[in-house]
Every structure is written in structure tokens, then in C-alpha cells.
Amino acid sequence: MIKITPAELLPLLQGCARNERKSQERLYRLFYSFAMSIASRYCPTKEESLEVVNDGFLKVFHGMTHYQIEKHEPVPSFVGYFKKIIIHTAIDQYRSIIKHSHQVNLEEGITVSHTESPLDGLAYEELIGLVQQLTPGYRAVFNLYVIDGYSHEEVAKQLGINVGTSKSNLAKARQHLRELLKQSHEERSSKYV
Structure with missing residues (x-):
């Protein structure tokens, strides 16, 4: 998990909202592994995961001017926001891939048991x-x-x-x-x- 205190995160997020490259670079380094762990669950290759991570970070950096920093609980609030961005970016990539491939209706002709796994x-x-x-x-x-x-x-x-x-x-x-x-x-x- 990400090791950062609220006192460290608040100025970092504020710097990112001002488009400060050093703040963006530090945030990228702190959250990179976390982002890759999420993206790799959705993407079949490391290259695709890296693309999702980089696209997700761009969305985070562009959205920082609109992100409301939670002063009392900044770490869990931002981690949840960040995770959601990476998941949505991975899903967007999935949709893009699916749009360009032929799909078969997965419900046709298969009966499945709904027991616990x-x-x-x-x-x-x-x-x-x-x-x-x-x-x-x-x-x-x-x-x-x-x-x-x-x-x-x-x-x-x-x-x-x-x-x-x-x-x-x-x-x-x-x-x-x-x-x-x-x-x-x-x-x-x-x-x-």
C-alpha cells in the first residue's frame, strides 16, 4: 500500500492542481505500483497495463483542478478517487479493444451453475x-x-x-x-x- 501521511499528501495534491511538474512526478512515483497492480488485473500484458497507468495519471493530473481535497481524510479519499480513475481507464481501454474485435454472444447455448466458487x-x-x-x-x-x-x-x-x-x-x-x-x-x- 502507499506510504504517505496526510501532511505529505496535501501539499503534493495542491502542487499537482497548480500543474507543478515536481509534484506530478512525486505523485507518479508514489502511486505507480498501486496503479500497476490495478491495471494488471484488467490488462493481459504489461505494455497494456502501462498504457492504462499512464492514461490514468494524465486523467488525474488534468482533473486535479476539479478534485476537492478532503482535508480531514486526504489519503483514503484520494486513494479511492485514484483507484476509480485507473479502473475506469482500464474499462475504457477494454471497450476500445472490444469495439475493434468480433464478439460472440456469450449467453448462447451454455448453461452455467451458480454455486459458490x-x-x-x-x-x-x-x-x-x-x-x-x-x-x-x-x-x-x-x-x-x-x-x-x-x-x-x-x-x-x-x-x-x-x-x-x-x-x-x-x-x-x-x-x-x-x-x-x-x-x-x-x-x-x-x-x-
Whole structure:
């Protein structure tokens, strides 16, 4: 997590609002890892993640004149604002990619069980590695719903899909993750035989 005190963050944000390059550079360095951790959940490659991070920082810097600095709780307030910008930037990139690729209706012909997933207890690093293997649509829904805590209604609105598609994609993403996890465990077990 980001290690900064309110006394350090307030002048930094004020400097960014005045377009001071040193403040922007310091904010970028402080929040870069945090931004990459978010972007990498949505993007399949490091290059795409870096593009989301840089675009997100540009949005933050351009929006600082309108951002209302919370004097009593500046760190959690700004971290939430920043996280939201990076997520929305990643979703914008996802929409751009989807617009340029051919899509198949994911609801056609597949019946999915809506039971609880055994992935709930999975280690974060392992889960993120498996999530990277999902298709962009499944990955976006899984990240927004499971990791970032959006409701299906919010996910549907963000991605421009209906609520049923969001639920279906989540169920399919979980099923695919179960299969990937099983395959991963089988591969590890066969190494020791």
C-alpha cells in the first residue's frame, strides 16, 4: 500500500492542481505500483497495463483542478478517487479493444451453475495469474465484481452489457478459473511423481 501521511499528501495534491511538474512526478512515483497492480488485473500484458497507468495519471493530473481535497481524510479519499480513475481507464481501454474485435454472444447455448466458487480462498498472486488467462470480457466482469466490489448493475453499466450477461460472464469466469486451477494443480502434482 502507499506510504504517505496526510501532511505529505496535501501539499503534493495542491502542487499537482497548480500543474507543478515536481509534484506530478512525486505523485507518479508514489502511486505507480498501486496503479500497476490495478491495471494488471484488467490488462493481459504489461505494455497494456502501462498504457492504462499512464492514461490514468494524465486523467488525474488534468482533473486535479476539479478534485476537492478532503482535508480531514486526504489519503483514503484520494486513494479511492485514484483507484476509480485507473479502473475506469482500464474499462475504457477494454471497450476500445472490444469495439475493434468480433464478439460472440456469450449467453448462447451454455448453461452455467451458480454455486459458490472454491476460488474464494485462493492466494491473491495465484488468482491474479489465473485471471490474466481469462478472455477480456470474463476478466473485466470478474475484476469489477469479485475484486473491486461492484454490483452486477454497476458492472453492466460500466461495460455496456445487460445485468444477465454480467452474471453469466461471472459464472463462466469462475468456472474457467476452476478448470485453470485444477490444471495448474495437476501439472504441479505430475512434477513430483
